[in-house]
Amino acid sequence: MKRISRHFPILLILVVVMAGSFLLGEIAEAAAWPDRSVEFIISAGVGGGADKYARFLTGINVKNKYIDEAILPVNKPGGAGAVAMNYVISQRGNGHMMLITLNSFITTPLFQKLPFSFRNFTPIALLALDNFPLWVHKDSSFKTIEEFIAEAKKRRILVGGTGSKQEDEIVFRAIEKIAGTKPFKYVPFKGGGAVAKALVGKHIEASVNQVSEAGGFYPEFVRPLVVFQDERLAVKGLENVRTGKEAGIDFSYNMMRAIFAPPGISKRDREGLVGLFRNISKDKEWLEFARSKGLQATFITGDELMKFTEDYEKKHITIMKAQGWIK
Amino acid sequence: METLANLMVGFGVAMQPFSLLMMTLGLLLGLAVGVLPGLGGTAGVALLLPLTVLVPKEIAIIFLAAIYWGALYGGVITSILFAIPGEPWSVALIFDGYPLAKKGKAGLALSTAFLASFMGILVAAVFFVAFAMPLALFALRFGPPEMFAIMLLAFSTFVGLGTGGAMKTLASTSFGLILTMAGLDIVTGQPRLTFGTFAFLSGFHFVPVTIGLFGIGEIMIDGEERFSTIIKEVIPAKVGMQDIWDGMREIKKHFGLTFFSSILGFFVGILPGTGATPASFLGYGIAKQYSKEPEKYGKGAIEGILAPQAAANSAGTGALLPMITLGIPGSPTAAVLLSGLYMWGLWPGPRLFVEEPVFVWGLIASLFLAGFVCLLICLFGTPLLASIMRVPWGLLTPIIVIACFIGAYVMRNLMFDVWTTLIFGIIGYVMKKCKYPLAPLAVALVLGAMTERFLRQSLIIGDGSFSIFFNRPLSAVFMVIAILLFALPAIKLIKDKMKSRGDEAAA
Numbered sequence: 001m002k003r004i005s006r007h008f009p010i011l012l013i014l015v016v017v018m019a020g021s022f023l024l025g026e027i028a029e030a031a032a033w034p035d036r037s038v039e040f041i042i043s044a045g046v047g048g049g050a051d052k053y054a055r056f057l058t059g060i061n062v063k064n065k066y067i068d069e070a071i072l073p074v075n076k077p078g079g080a081g082a083v084a085m086n087y088v089i090s091q092r093g094n095g096h097m098m099l100i101t102l103n104s105f106i107t108t109p110l111f112q113k114l115p116f117s118f119r120n121f122t123p124i125a126l127l128a129l130d131n132f133p134l135w136v137h138k139d140s141s142f143k144t145i146e147e148f149i150a151e152a153k154k155r156r157i158l159v160g161g162t163g164s165k166q167e168d169e170i171v172f173r174a175i176e177k178i179a180g181t182k183p184f185k186y187v188p189f190k191g192g193g194a195v196a197k198a199l200v201g202k203h204i205e206a207s208v209n210q211v212s213e214a215g216g217f218y219p220e221f222v223r224p225l226v227v228f229q230d231e232r233l234a235v236k237g238l239e240n241v242r243t244g245k246e247a248g249i250d251f252s253y254n255m256m257r258a259i260f261a262p263p264g265i266s267k268r269d270r271e272g273l274v275g276l277f278r279n280i281s282k283d284k285e286w287l288e289f290a291r292s293k294g295l296q297a298t299f300i301t302g303d304e305l306m307k308f309t310e311d312y313e314k315k316h317i318t319i320m321k322a323q324g325w326i327k
Numbered sequence: 328m329e330t331l332a333n334l335m336v337g338f339g340v341a342m343q344p345f346s347l348l349m350m351t352l353g354l355l356l357g358l359a360v361g362v363l364p365g366l367g368g369t370a371g372v373a374l375l376l377p378l379t380v381l382v383p384k385e386i387a388i389i390f391l392a393a394i395y396w397g398a399l400y401g402g403v404i405t406s407i408l409f410a411i412p413g414e415p416w417s418v419a420l421i422f423d424g425y426p427l428a429k430k431g432k433a434g435l436a437l438s439t440a441f442l443a444s445f446m447g448i449l450v451a452a453v454f455f456v457a458f459a460m461p462l463a464l465f466a467l468r469f470g471p472p473e474m475f476a477i478m479l480l481a482f483s484t485f486v487g488l489g490t491g492g493a494m495k496t497l498a499s500t501s502f503g504l505i506l507t508m509a510g511l512d513i514v515t516g517q518p519r520l521t522f523g524t525f526a527f528l529s530g531f532h533f534v535p536v537t538i539g540l541f542g543i544g545e546i547m548i549d550g551e552e553r554f555s556t557i558i559k560e561v562i563p564a565k566v567g568m569q570d571i572w573d574g575m576r577e578i579k580k581h582f583g584l585t586f587f588s589s590i591l592g593f594f595v596g597i598l599p600g601t602g603a604t605p606a607s608f609l610g611y612g613i614a615k616q617y618s619k620e621p622e623k624y625g626k627g628a629i630e631g632i633l634a635p636q637a638a639a640n641s642a643g644t645g646a647l648l649p650m651i652t653l654g655i656p657g658s659p660t661a662a663v664l665l666s667g668l669y670m671w672g673l674w675p676g677p678r679l680f681v682e683e684p685v686f687v688w689g690l691i692a693s694l695f696l697a698g699f700v701c702l703l704i705c706l707f708g709t710p711l712l713a714s715i716m717r718v719p720w721g722l723l724t725p726i727i728v729i730a731c732f733i734g735a736y737v738m739r740n741l742m743f744d745v746w747t748t749l750i751f752g753i754i755g756y757v758m759k760k761c762k763y764p765l766a767p768l769a770v771a772l773v774l775g776a777m778t779e780r781f782l783r784q785s786l787i788i789g790d791g792s793f794s795i796f797f798n799r800p801l802s803a804v805f806m807v808i809a810i811l812l813f814a815l816p817a818i819k820l821i822k823d824k825m826k827s828r829g830d831e832a833a834a
Contacts, residue, residue: 046373046659052666059377059670073373074740078529079511079518086525112518158788164516187787188513190780193662197599197655203470212669216654216676
């Protein structure tokens with residue numbers, strides 16, 4: 001007894017401090033999101049496609065201060081996005097984390113039979129749809145998409161893209177199917193930059209690099225033949241590139257540049273994240289960036305985004321089944 | 328003449344007080360991230376990239392490039408002092424740098440490495456200015472078959488690398504190659520050797536593995552020696568400017584080798600997707616292959632420090648060339664710088680030289696300046712760095728071990744990599760005890776995945792036929808050289824046998 005009474009003042013102070021910090025915590029809970037820096041998970045390595053976008057968005061926040069806390073890009077490459085996705089899934093309830101997607105967000109869980117799918121994530125925002133034009137070398141004998149297809153019906157054309165059974169290969173396999181060409185000889189590369197370089201160096205005959213990857217080589221080294229989306233590119237100098245549908249290949253496909261968060265986050269955190277990207281989606285620099293790279297900037301969130309992703313999954317399942325990649 | 332005028336414009340930008348300030352800041356940051364294992368120049372540049380929206384783009388690129396130069400220099404420090412690679416491209420520095428430091432010549436090893444770095448950057452910068460465009464176009468001719476031939480060349484120079492006999496070298500190399508196979512198969516996209524786990528899906532990155540093998544393994548060996556024998560502290564030699572003069576003398580003595588390694592590094596650097604790491608191994612391998620005293624290597628040969636380091640820094644510089652001229656990154660760091668270009672509203676590609684001369688030439692001018700300023704910083708820091716070796720072992724070791732694990736984690740933000748480091752520390756210890764050479768494992772691990780990718784890409788292009796490697800003039804030349812290099816030790820062996828038989832017959 002005596003012992004406790006001797007330590008009583010210290011105990012009292014401890015209790016007060018604990019109660020105080022608890023109360024402060026409560027207040028902080030009620031305050032606006034975010035409480036701390038926000039982790040921005042990138043499923044590709046440093047310098048890759050998704051990485052570029054994530055760091056650009058981070059830069060916009062540094063400049064225009066949509067949130068005062070820092071956004072920290074964190075790369076979790078590996079397994080065609082599986083490593084990053086698994087990590088975000090494991091962070092249930094963490095409202096200070098977000099993931100930037102590629103279409104592997106849909107295809108990887110299907111293909112690798114992962115124990116989760118996009119449905120387990122919290123939808124935050126679809127920021128833009130990125131393009132898939134078909135590029136050939138400037139010196140190539142293919143002046144039009146018709147010439148390209150005609151040749152592709154005669155022999156197996158050598159093409160290249162990022163990874164295997166991911167976006168780029170999906171586009172080429174879809175062309176095969178729709179236009180009835182011979183199967184393309186598809187060479188997988190490590191990233192979009194390597195693909196563009198192989199095309200410029202004439203090591204492959206065609207690629208479906210995004211405008212942001214290959215656009216810089218036009219018109220000195222490469223030529224776009226067609227773009228596989230509903231509307232023509234709104235990039236200066238590329239307005240005359242026909243869409244797939246116009247050229248008789250009825251195929252429309254885009255890269256989802258979207259943001260998802262871990263499952264089970266609080267309403268406040270979700271609204272905070274959505275608010276951040278709603279602001280970014282109206283940012284002048286973002287819109288200018290999107291315009292110059294031929295992205296279709298947009299903003300959808302919540303159920304609408306889930307619905308959109310579901311439709312996209314259906315589209316992928318059709319293509320992947322036709323290829324026998326999944327059953 | 329026009330080039331010189333442009334270069335003057337560049338110096339005009341790079342010599343502004345604000346540019347110089349940002350450059351020095353970048354260099355110091357780069358040195359810091361270079362010293363920390365795992366947190367490499369690529370991560371350093373990526374981390375600070377978003378902040379650069381706050382300064383003009385000409386200065387932003389100089390700042391980021393300075394981080395990169397700083398890291399190119401800084402990576403050597405921990406390699407030499409503690410056998411921990413601060414940067415991927417400084418793994419080769421361990422082979423001879425660490426033994427030399429252990430002999431108490433840390434100061435000499437460091438100053439030689441720094442001087443070789445400067446030489447590498449300087450040679451590369453001159454080539455950069457003189458032949459930017461033609462070289463970039465030449466590099467474009469290197470497709471998968473050519474790159475595979477180059478990789479084979481790198482392996483071939485390492486045939487005789489091991490010290491534990493041919494079979495042990497082979498075993499060590501094979502172990503490294505098997506490790507590179509875990510993860511996604513590049514051609515089929517199927518998980519491979521993952522045992523159904525997420526952890527193995529990321530594959531084994533060579534940074535945590537080498538930190539474990541060399542860093543942790545070395546600490547265990549060291550600890551054991553201290554425990555079992557009477558502790559005899561290696562007193563570092565007199566710390567001072569003397570090391571720097573000695574370093575300069577070494578560079579002068581081996582000027583030909585340093586110059587050759589720089590040129591070699593530059594050409595490897597401008598090739599697609601290789602960067603400084605293969606260049607440093609190639610530099611080391613060739614230096615050893617053509618040395619008159621190859622037995623010196625691995626025991627603290629000064630040539631084993633300057634050759635890989637000159638090659639690495641020259642390659643690091645060269646990797647920027649295709650990025651600037653064509654918008655194609657030659658290394659991971661260059662890829663990050665490239666995303667900086669997007670952020671600053673620039674369109675990388677062949678038009679950059681014409682449309683943004685101030686930006687491009689400012690960067691090129693800063694190559695010269697940064698190389699020189701960093702050399703000064705490092706040389707003055709050398710005595711201080713070398714004196715770290717005087718810190719008692721019992722104090723220093725725990726700090727190093729912690730740094731190793733943090734370094735392993737930050738590389739990819741994966742706990743898996745921390746476990747990898749620990750387990751490979753034990754493997755490294757056992758391998759060393761059993762006299763298995765570690766260097767071939769490291770080389771196989773670094774180059775294995777790249778080699779496999781180039782091989783399989785080539786075979787798709789060539790319809791599965793190996794003739795593709797010999798149909799194309801460039802790759803044919805490299806293939807023939809590589810095959811000869813592989814055959815050389817075997818021929819030598821047979822020759823020696825014949826000779827000894829001849830001697831016996833004579834006797």
